[in-house]
Amino acid sequence: MATILKGTGISGELAIGCLRIEKQGERVPEYRIDERQVREHSERFLSAKTQADAALGKLKEELNEDGRVQEAEIIAVQQEFLDDPAILSGINERIEKDLSNVESAVYQGFEETILVFEQMEDAYWQQRSLDLKDLRSRLLKLLSGEAEEAYGDKDVIVACTELYPAMVLSAKKNRVVGFLVEQGARTSHASILAKAFDLPLLIQVPEALETFTGEERLVLDIGSAEVLGDLSSEEYQEYAQKLAEVENEKTRLLRYRDMEARTKDGVRIELAANIVSAEEVGAALENKADGIGLFRTEFLYMQSAVLPSEEEQFRSYRQVVERMAPASVIIRTLDAGGDKQASCLDLPKEDNPFMGYRAIRICLNEMELFKTQIRAILRASHYGNVRLMLPMIISREEIIRSRELVEAVKDELRSEDIPFDDRMEIGIMAETPASVVSLPDWLDIVDFVSIGTNDLTQYMLAVDRTNPKMQAYYDYGNSAVLRAIKMICDACTAQDTWVGVCGEMAAEKDWIPFLVGCGVKELSVGAGRINLVKQTLEQYSMVECEDYIKRHLT
Numbered sequence: 401m402a403t404i405l406k407g408t409g410i411s412g413e414l415a416i417g418c419l420r421i422e423k424q425g426e427r428v429p430e431y432r433i434d435e436r437q438v439r440e441h442s443e444r445f446l447s448a449k450t451q452a453d454a455a456l457g458k459l460k461e462e463l464n465e466d467g468r469v470q471e472a473e474i475i476a477v478q479q480e481f482l483d484d485p486a487i488l489s490g491i492n493e494r495i496e497k498d499l500s501n502v503e504s505a506v507y508q509g510f511e512e513t514i515l516v517f518e519q520m521e522d523a524y525w526q527q528r529s530l531d532l533k534d535l536r537s538r539l540l541k542l543l544s545g546e547a548e549e550a551y552g553d554k555d556v557i558v559a560c561t562e563l564y565p566a567m568v569l570s571a572k573k574n575r576v577v578g579f580l581v582e583q584g585a586r587t588s589h590a591s592i593l594a595k596a597f598d599l600p601l602l603i604q605v606p607e608a609l610e611t612f613t614g615e616e617r618l619v620l621d622i623g624s625a626e627v628l629g630d631l632s633s634e635e636y637q638e639y640a641q642k643l644a645e646v647e648n649e650k651t652r653l654l655r656y657r658d659m660e661a662r663t664k665d666g667v668r669i670e671l672a673a674n675i676v677s678a679e680e681v682g683a684a685l686e687n688k689a690d691g692i693g694l695f696r697t698e699f700l701y702m703q704s705a706v707l708p709s710e711e712e713q714f715r716s717y718r719q720v721v722e723r724m725a726p727a728s729v730i731i732r733t734l735d736a737g738g739d740k741q742a743s744c745l746d747l748p749k750e751d752n753p754f755m756g757y758r759a760i761r762i763c764l765n766e767m768e769l770f771k772t773q774i775r776a777i778l779r780a781s782h783y784g785n786v787r788l789m790l791p792m793i794i795s796r797e798e799i800i801r802s803r804e805l806v807e808a809v810k811d812e813l814r815s816e817d818i819p820f821d822d823r824m825e826i827g828i829m830a831e832t833p834a835s836v837v838s839l840p841d842w843l844d845i846v847d848f849v850s851i852g853t854n855d856l857t858q859y860m861l862a863v864d865r866t867n868p869k870m871q872a873y874y875d876y877g878n879s880a881v882l883r884a885i886k887m888i889c890d891a892c893t894a895q896d897t898w899v900g901v902c903g904e905m906a907a908e909k910d911w912i913p914f915l916v917g918c919g920v921k922e923l924s925v926g927a928g929r930i931n932l933v934k935q936t937l938e939q940y941s942m943v944e945c946e947d948y949i950k951r952h953l954t
């Protein structure tokens with residue numbers, strides 16, 4: 401019987417490899433030296449520091465040469481930590497005054513700063529403690545004279561408690577094809593790097609190290625967020641076949657990377673990326689996204705025990721906007737609730753959360769919270785091309801109240817001499833039945849529309865999108881969903897309003913011609929799907945897209 405554990409899939413698709421357990425948190429030797437050994441231990445530290453600096457410098461250079469600027473920045477942060485005066489003096493004092501051996505001085509010298517970062521409320525800074533642990537482990541390896549782990553000539557899946565950036569960066573050279581992590585976080589640098597390198601990564605599998613212990617072969621299936629062991633040889637063969645298909649498809653799609661997204665008859669369709677954090681912009685740029693079609697900001701709230709401050713939000717939005725400029729970035733205001741629970745919001749327990757207190761309803765009820773986010777978005781708008789998008793709209797009133805708040809915040813910023821883009825567009829998501837029916841009555845106060853097919857399908861068909869038993873009912877092809885999309889697009893065309901699609905349907909090969917035929921100007925998908933969408937677009941002319949609609953709606 402196969403052993404299967406569930407986790408959270410972060411990047412990649414599928415990996416097959418032999419398990420290797422990365423031991424972490426091993427104790428370092430700890431002893432007192434005498435005064436005559438101080439010099440030797442200080443020199444050993446200096447030498448390890450110089451070697452670490454050189455190795456990081458080389459890595460940074462290689463990444464920069466490959467155009468991986470964001471990954472190179474992660475290494476630059478580690479180099480800065482290496483010269484941090486507080487850490488350095490902590491280590492030197494331990495050797496010189498406390499007469500600690502160099503290994504324990506390094507361990508303890510970093511520990512204090514790591515604890516400070518771990519206790520920070522801001523999720524971004526909490527995650528930086530992993531960079532410090534990574535750097536410390538590099539120094540300790542150098543001090544022990546241990547060579548970097550050699551994994552031989554087999555493909556390897558590394559299982560570990562925590563994933564560090566260096567492990568991801570050296571994956572290729574060590575034939576590491578995937579990572580299985582007991583802890584892990586979506587926004588850790590290691591996760592971001594795994595995404596950038598498209599390495600299969602499954603996190604939050606707490607029993608991984610006690611379940612898989614030998615040299616067994618494992619399968620990481622990121623699509624179903626599972627790790628599988630003890631498979632029969634027929635089952636392995638099936639996965640090996642699947643893996644070969646995934647690899648072939650990737651190679652075939654590479655040729656689309658530098659091409660613009662166009663239909664067979666040359667009509668240009670904007671092809672944007674959906675992101676949940678600033679760190680994903682690298683993948684969007686690498687895949688040549690035309691912009692960000694959906695920045696799901698609720699993940700900033702979901703990662704933290706306290707509400708993200710205006711500064712924290714501004715920093716994150718600005719980073720995305722600046723790096724994408726002059727391309728546009730659609731920042732969606734908080735869309736929490738439903739299946740997106742954020743402990744910092746302290747949302748009430750509800751019997752029917754998808755129909756309950758969520759998204760714009762929370763924001764318009766807790767105006768201070770909404771105002772903080774709008775201030776951060778408006779401030780970021782100064783640094784590029786921002787468009788603000790409101791989720792889950794069901795009435796004109798909600799749009800009016802949101803716009804009034806934006807105007808009030810603009811006045812406030814003006815009085816504080818804080819720059820912003822006065823012409824920032826304000827759009828809405830069309831994802832409720834109310835928006836399908838009433839959109840024509842709202843478009844005079846809406847700058848753009850993006851169709852959220854994930855929720856639209858759920859609400860049109862009264863099918864819970866998260867319920868596995870309901871998957872057969874959750875059908876984009878149901879004529880009610882297709883007609884709803886057509887109605888939204890027709891309303892937008894009639895009033896000359898830009899319309900895009902940012903739900904998952906935008907990346908579905910079978911439905912792309914339908915959406916394009918309806919007149920959508922933009923499709924926004926996960927960065928890894930961009931080439932696939934280009935390939936599909938190339939197969940249909942506009943006339944064929946329009947025929948496609950007729951075939952499905954008559």
Ligand code: PEP
Binds near residue numbers: 694904
């Ligand atoms: C949607 O509903 O289609 C959408 C894009 O938003 P989310 O999946 O975040 O609800």
Ligand code: MG
Binds near residue numbers: 791831852854855
């Ligand atoms: Mg939605």
